[in-house]
Amino acid sequence: MEKLCYETLEKQGYDGYLLKDAPERVLQFGEGNFLRAFVDYFIDMMNEKAGFHSKVVLCQPIAPGLADMINEQEGLYTLFLRGFENGKKVNDKRVISCVSRCLNPYQDYDAVLACAENPDLRFIACNTTEAGITYDPACSFTDVPADSYPGKLTQFLYKRFETFGKESGKGFVILSCELIDNNGKELEKCVLQYADQWKLGEEFVNWIKQENIFCSTLVDRIVTGYPRNEAASICEELGYQDNIIDTGEVFGFWVIEGPESLKEELPFEKAGLPVLITDDHKPYKQRKVRILNGAHTSFVLGAYLAGQDIVRDCMEDEVICGFMNKTIYDEIIPTLTLPKEELKSFAASVTERFKNPFIDHALLSISLNSTSKWKARVMPSLKGYIANTGKLPECITASFAFYIAFYRGKQLTEDGLIAARPAGNEYTVKDDRPILKFFYDHREDDARTLVHAVCSNEEFWGEDLTAIAGFEDAVAGYVADIWEKGAYEVMKGCLDK
Template sequence: MEKLCYETLEKLGFDGYLLKEAPERVLQFGEGNFLRAFVDYFIDVLNEKTGFNSKVVLCQPIAPGLADMINEQEGLYTLFLRGFENGQKVNDKRVISCVSRCLNPYTDYESVLACADNPDLRYIACNTTEAGITYDPSCQFTDVPADSYPGKLTQFLYRRFEKFGKEAGKGFVILSCELIDDNGKELEKCVLKYAEQWNLGNEFTAWIKAENIFCSTLVDRIVTGYPRNEAAAICEELGYQDNIIDTGEVFGFWVIEGPDSLKKELPFEEAGLPVIICNDHKPYKQRKVRILNGAHTSFVLGAYLSGQDIVRNCMDDEVICGFMNKTIYDEIIPTLTLPKEELMSFAASVTERFKNPFIDHALLSISLNSTSKWKARVMPSLKSFVEKTGALPKCITASFAFYIAFYNGMNLTEDGLVAARPAGDEYTIKDDKPVLQFFYDHKDDDAAALVHAVCTNAEFWDEDLSEIPGFEAAVAGYLTGIKEKGAYEVMKECLN
């Protein structure tokens, strides 16, 4: 079977959209599954629908990477977006042709820096993981390349400044996709620190601030990557060998914080893409964290204790799905600030995403570090609901009891805290060591004592949750119910 490339597609009579030649207007730090299923997908559609006419040159951020495989296929790869949409099972296929090549900075850094000399280059996209945007003072300007991503970016920007510094409009729109708060602003801070540390001059610093736009963004798409178990069958069906097939869910949403002028530069709306350019991305981030992530954290532990193992199967259970929906629609949405229409539409998409038949999302994998997750994703909704209504949100309060019941393990090992479901099958709780030690120390407490210990642990919550009127007593009641009747019955009671 021939390898995917333009010639192979021509031989096969491929009649889909392809863009073989175009100027490289985008530099992307990151060549992994996520960016190729997200940013590169959006740019590919922009090219087709609006004549954006741009190639993306990739730069692998760490030494072992996909550069050779990408270049062997002339930047081409097949992307499958799969899931549920409007109640229908979807399995969309697209050959992505916006990528021109992939550069390895560890074998040829000059080729990366040379991209800064390209007058057509305008955009820089990046996703170097949450740990990528860090300032490491050990990085030096003379490093080839600098170890940290912000260090590499500073070197790149300085090359651009040397080439076009006197020319207005030759800076970059920088689209940071890392999963940290204010990712664009944090990246800019690091770059400015390097500019100062390396004594690159006031003019360069002024140029960074005046000519470059560091956009904080919110990204939302589950990307499942290379389908190892299906790849051979897929290639047989495609009629070509594709070693970098990518897969993700149908749902995708990107919020870019930037000036209105970007809407014309990046015509996502014209292309009908789910990308919003606005002056504040935070309400959308709050919506995602509270509804999508908050729903996950609220129901998965109770669902697991009820005998479920996979998210998708939970959506087929009237009680568990009902509990999740009541949490979202009655207790989370009323606390949020975006227009109700937008919130309801997003909430509806959550149920479809959780039903995705192509993703076996294990409840146990979602349970990882549930203490910090409950604090970040659910606690704000609890407090906002109490503040707005003066009452306790029934399902959210019960979810705290599910969390405590799930963490009520009996045996502390190197792998984690071992507990057992009512049916007797054991599971291992994974969290920070102090959290596991705390629950182990309180393993023999009765329901009231255990709830009191957890609620008053300010190291977990940065406050005393027992001060929320009626919360501790209500949680203790739910926990007693879980121990006596089971989590499923408690969920059912919450629906009344």
């Protein structure tokens, strides 16, 4: 079977959209599944629908990477977006042709720096994981390349500054996609630290600030990556060998914080794409964290104790899905600031995403580090609801009890805390070691003693939750009910109130 390339597609008589030649206007640090199913997909669509006419040159941020496989296929790969949309099952296929090549900075860093001399280059996109945006003072300007991503970016920006000097318009729009708060601003902060540490001069620092736009962004799409178990049959159906097939969910949403002028430079709106350029991305991040992530954290531990294993099956259960919906619509949405119709529309899309027939999203994988997740994703809704109504939210309060019951283990091992469902099958709770040790030490407590210990642990929550009127008593009652009647009955009871 012939490998995917432009010649192979020509032989097949492929009649889909392809862009073989265009200026490289985008440099992308990161060549992994997420960026190729998200940023590169949007650019490819923008090329077709809005005449953006741009190629993306990729730079693999770590070694080893995918550079060789990408270059062997001339940057081409097949992307499948699969799931539910407007109540219908969707399985869309597209050959992505916006990628020109992929550079390996560990083999040829000069080729990466040479991109800084390209006058057409205007945009830099990146997703180097949450750990990627860090300032490492051990990095040196003379490293080939610098070890940290912000170090590499500083070297690249300095090469640009050397090449074009103070020429206006030759800075970059930098789109940071890492999953940390204020990702763009944090990246800029690291770059300025390197410029100072490496003594690159006041003119360069001013150029960074005045000619470059560091955009914080919110990214939202589940990307499932290379379909290992299906790849052979997919290639057989495609009629070519594609070693970098990518898969993701249909839903995608990108919020870019930046000036109004970006709407002209990046014609996402003209292309009809779900990309929003705004002066404040935070309300949209809050919406995602509190509704989508908060829904996950609120119901999955109870659903697991009730005998479920994957998210999709939970959506087919009237009680569990009802509990989730009551949590979202009655207790979370009223605490948020965006227009209610926008919030309800997003919530409806969440239910569709959770029903995705192509993704087996395991409840146990979502349960990882649930302590910090509950604090970040659910606790703000708890406090917001109380502030608005003066009452405790039934479902959110119950979700805290599910968390405590899920973490009640009997054996502490190197792998985690071993616990058991009511049916007797064991599972492993995974979290920071001191948290697991805490629950292990309290394994013999009765419901009230255990709940008091958890609620009053300020190291977990940053405050004493026993100070919330009625919360400790309500949680203790729910925990006792979970132990006696089961998590499913507690969910059912919440729906009856």
